[in-house]
Each structure stands twice: as C-alpha cells, then as structure tokens.
Amino acid sequence: MVRKMSLKALSILVFSTIFFLSFNPARAYEPNDDRPMKGARVAEEKKEESKSFDAGKLIIEHISDSHEWHLWGEGGSAVAIPLPVIIYSNKGLDVFMSSHFEEGQRDITGKNTYRLEENHIKVVNETGAIDEEASAKIMDLSITKNVASLLFGAGLMLWMFLSVAKAYKKREGKAPKGLQSFLEPLILFVRDDVAKTSIGPKYEKYMPYLLTAFFFIFINNLLGLVPIFPGGANLTGNIAVTMILAAITLIVTLLSGNAHYWRHIFAMPGVPIPILIILTPIEIMGVFLKPFVLMIRLFANMTAGHIIALAFFSLIFIFGEMSPGAGYGVSVVSVAFTVFMGMLELLVAFLQAYVFTLLSAIYFGAAIEEHHHKGDHEHDAHPDSQIDIV
Amino acid sequence: MMSSVLLAAETAHGIAAAGAGLAAIGAGIGIGRIGGSALESIARQPESLNDIRSNMILAAALVEGAAFFAMVVALLVVFKQ
Numbered sequence: 001m002v003r004k005m006s007l008k009a010l011s012i013l014v015f016s017t018i019f020f021l022s023f024n025p026a027r028a029y030e031p032n033d034d035r036p037m038k039g040a041r042v043a044e045e046k047k048e049e050s051k052s053f054d055a056g057k058l059i060i061e062h063i064s065d066s067h068e069w070h071l072w073g074e075g076g077s078a079v080a081i082p083l084p085v086i087i088y089s090n091k092g093l094d095v096f097m098s099s100h101f102e103e104g105q106r107d108i109t110g111k112n113t114y115r116l117e118e119n120h121i122k123v124v125n126e127t128g129a130i131d132e133e134a135s136a137k138i139m140d141l142s143i144t145k146n147v148a149s150l151l152f153g154a155g156l157m158l159w160m161f162l163s164v165a166k167a168y169k170k171r172e173g174k175a176p177k178g179l180q181s182f183l184e185p186l187i188l189f190v191r192d193d194v195a196k197t198s199i200g201p202k203y204e205k206y207m208p209y210l211l212t213a214f215f216f217i218f219i220n221n222l223l224g225l226v227p228i229f230p231g232g233a234n235l236t237g238n239i240a241v242t243m244i245l246a247a248i249t250l251i252v253t254l255l256s257g258n259a260h261y262w263r264h265i266f267a268m269p270g271v272p273i274p275i276l277i278i279l280t281p282i283e284i285m286g287v288f289l290k291p292f293v294l295m296i297r298l299f300a301n302m303t304a305g306h307i308i309a310l311a312f313f314s315l316i317f318i319f320g321e322m323s324p325g326a327g328y329g330v331s332v333v334s335v336a337f338t339v340f341m342g343m344l345e346l347l348v349a350f351l352q353a354y355v356f357t358l359l360s361a362i363y364f365g366a367a368i369e370e371h372h373h374k375g376d377h378e379h380d381a382h383p384d385s386q387i388d389i390v
Numbered sequence: 391m392m393s394s395v396l397l398a399a400e401t402a403h404g405i406a407a408a409g410a411g412l413a414a415i416g417a418g419i420g421i422g423r424i425g426g427s428a429l430e431s432i433a434r435q436p437e438s439l440n441d442i443r444s445n446m447i448l449a450a451a452l453v454e455g456a457a458f459f460a461m462v463v464a465l466l467v468v469f470k471q
C-alpha cells in the first residue's frame with residue numbers, strides 16, 4: 001500500500017515537472033519589433049553580459065519584488081513571465097503588461113508616460129525626463145511577483161481547506177483520510193497548544209484568525225523555499241506583507257481588550273504615582289511595539305534565510321570567475337551547505353509561523369484576561385498565598 | 391571631496407557589518423544559555439521533555455528576534471542608496 005502511494009506521488013511529481021517545463025508562457029507573447037535602433041540595443045546587451053558577476057545585485061534582485069516573474073537566463077536572453085501593471089493616477093486607470101517595458105528600455109504611454117526604473121514605475125514628462133513629483137502621486141496597484149505568489153498561495157490554501165472541510169462533512173464520524181490526516185495534526189496543534197493554553201476558555205472566537213495566520217505564514221514560507229515556478233517568490237520576506245499581518249493582530253488585540261487590560265496599561269494598579277508617570281508611556285509604546293516586533297521577526301528571518309541560500313550559490317560563481325576548476329570545486333561544498341541550510345530553513349518556516357501565531361494568541365489572551373488574583377498586587381508573599389489557585 | 395564621501399560610505403558599511411556580527415554574538419550567548427538551562431532541566435526531570443522543548447524553542451525564537459533587529463538596521467545601512 002505504501003509502495004503504491006509513493007509511486008503515484010512520484011508520477012504526479014514527474015508529470016507536473018514536465019508539464020511546467022514544456023508549457024513556456026514566456027514565449028507566448030511576441031515583443032514589439034518596431035523599435036528604432038535595435039542594433040544599438042544588441043550592442044548594449046553584449047557589453048552588459050561581459051560584466052563581472054555581481055553577487056550583491058543578484059541577491060537583491062532575487063529577494064525583492066518585481067513586475068515580471070523571472071524564470072531563468074539573464075540580460076537579453078532572460079525568460080520571464082510578464083505580469084499586469086495597473087496604475088491609477090488622477091488622470092485615470094492604466095492597465096498593461098510589463099512586457100511593454102522590455103527591461104526598462106521602453107517607455108509606454110497611456111494616460112501618462114511610464115518608465116520602469118529599478119523596479120519602480122516612474123512618470124516621464126514630454127522631454128523624456130523622469131517627473132519625480134508626478135511619480136509620487138500615482139498609485140501602483142500592479143500584480144507584481146509577490147502579489148501573484150500571494151494569489152497563488154491563497155488559492156492553494158482555499159483549495160486545501162475547502163476540500164478538507166468537505167471531506168469532514170462527507171466522512172462524518174469516520175477516520176480522516178488523505179489531506180485530512182495531513183492537516184488534522186497541525187490544526188489540532190494550533191487549537192490545543194497555541195490557542196487553548198494562551199487564550200483560555202474563550203479561544204474559539206480567535207481560532208479562525210489564528211489558523212489563517214499560521215497556515216498563511218507556513219505555506220508562503222514553504223513556497224518561498226521552492227526554487228521553481230510558482231514557488232520562489234519571497235512573499236513573507238516582504239515587509240509590507242508582515243506589516244499587514246502584524247497590523248491585523250494589533251487591531252484584534254485592541255478591539256478585544258477589556259477594562260482589566262486597559263487599566264493595566266494606563267494605570268497599573270499597585271504602582272506609586274512617580275513610577276506610574278514613567279511606566280504608562282512605556283506600556284502604551286509596548287502595545288504598538290509588540291506587533292512591530294512580530295513584523296520584524298518574520299521579515300528578518302525569511303529574508304535572512306533567502307540571503308544565506310543565495311550567498312552560498314553566489315560563492316560558486318565568484319570562485320568560478322577566478323578559475324573554472326575552483327568554481328566546480330566550490331560548488332560541491334556550496335551545494336552541500338545550501339542543502340543543510342535548506343533543512344534549517346524548513347524548520348524556520350514552521351517555527352516562524354508557530355511563533356507568530358503563539359505570540360498573537362498570547363496577546364489576545366492578555367487582552368481578555370479576567371481579574372482573578374486572590375492576593376492583589378499590593379500584597380507581598382503571604383503565607384496563605386502558597387496555595388493560591390490562579 | 392568625492393573620495394571622502396565614498397570613504398565615509400565604505401566605513402559606514404564596514405561598521406554596519408561589525409554591528410551585525412556583534413548582534414550575532416548576543417544571539418549566540420542568549421540561545422546558548424537557553425539551551426544549556428533546558429538541557430539541565432531535562433536531565434533533572436526527563437518526563438517533562440516535551441514541555442521544556444517547546445518553551446526552549448519559543449524563547450530561542452524571541453531572542454533571535456532581538457538579534458534580527460540589529461541585522462535589519464545593518465541591512466538598511468548597507469542597502470540605502
């Protein structure tokens with residue numbers, strides 16, 4: 001039985017790999033060939049390809065967002081999937097594919113004239129110079145690589161959980177099978193070890209958000225580790241994404257705070273007034289600082305992991321520039337190190353999801369905590385309080 | 391004048407890298423102590439292994455978060471053009 005399952009999984013893997021490799025969407029569009037000075041562009045590309053290997057630039061390119069999904073190759077022979085560019089300015093809405101930019105070589109005119117510079121869309125005025133003031137006023141709502149990865153991850157999660165929910169309804173009372181038995185331990189883990197222990201009896205209200213946050217972060221972390229399309233986009237290493245997650249945690253914490261919680265922040269009981277003057281601003285800062293730390297922790301962990309993996313691979317090319325033999329020799333060590341780091345990154349992917357969810361649950365639990373100490377904050381160690389049940 | 395600006399930038403990058411390394415020392419000391427005390431308490435009471443392990447991992451993630459602050463600041467210094 002186990003043999004048959006793994007054969008099925010293996011054939012699915014092989015077929016999907018072949019499918020993705022043969023279906024090359026990047027060739028599906030024909031770039032406009034009516035540009036003047038095509039010869040000059042080709043000469044520029046040749047000059048570009050003879051530059052030495054810039055590890056810093058490669059790493060930054062790979063961990064930051066971009067308006068196209070780069071698959072392989074570089075310079076003029078790069079294979080990339082163009083993504084829609086959506087710009088909203090005071091003149092109206094502009095929608096076009098990023099293939100029109102041709103790696104920043106072309107401007108495109110809709111309601112405004114746009115140019116792609118360092119992955120930012122800038123407005124170009126009539127003389128061909130960049131208009132910084134107008135560029136600051138446009139709203140860039142494009143489907144960038146991170147947005148496309150987010151949509152893919154969301155679709156994946158929806159499919160996973162809707163099919164599992166349907167399976168639970170269909171197989172009520174029976175043992176879980178397939179995807180159910182894979183997700184059930186994780187869901188029960190979040191419910192028992194994270195929500196129940198941190199929030200207490202009223203944990204069910206927060207379960208949807210905690211489950212969503214946990215699986216969103218976990219699945220997108222894992223997708224970021226997969227090197228082939230549609231994985232490999234550094235979504236959870238994008239500080240805007242982690243900022244929104246932390247902001248939602250903050251909003252839920254603030255909205256569920258009860259009088260006991262706010263009293264402890266603004267006027268901690270049992271503290272003399274002079275210390276209270278110092279303590280209250282610190283506590284108020286703490287309310288905002290805790291989600292901020294959540295944001296930084298997730299962002300830095302994921303970005304650092306990607307940078308490490310990319311840096312190890314860049315070592316191969318750096319040594320390869322000195323001599324091809326050195327490049328091949330280093331590649332063995334480098335790949336071994338990267339595999340080891342990849343294992344660590346798998347652990348970190350799960351761990352960061354767990355820590356984010358756990359800390360969110362702890363903040364929710366602190367917000368809805370009821371006053372239940374028998375000996376109040378004024379009392380010191382009291383002989384009776386040894387059997388104090390809190 | 392240009393050379394002094396470039397020298398200042400290079401010095402700033404170097405100091406930022408040293409700062410990130412110092413943060414790694416702090417993280418190493420902190421997580422080392424957490425691991426050490428976790429191992430001691432597991433040796434004292436082997437049946438509480440799972441509780442101790444989950445608390446240890448949580449504390450290690452929090453300490454690492456503090457070290458990452460310094461890393462992010464160093465990255466900002468190096469990659470702010």
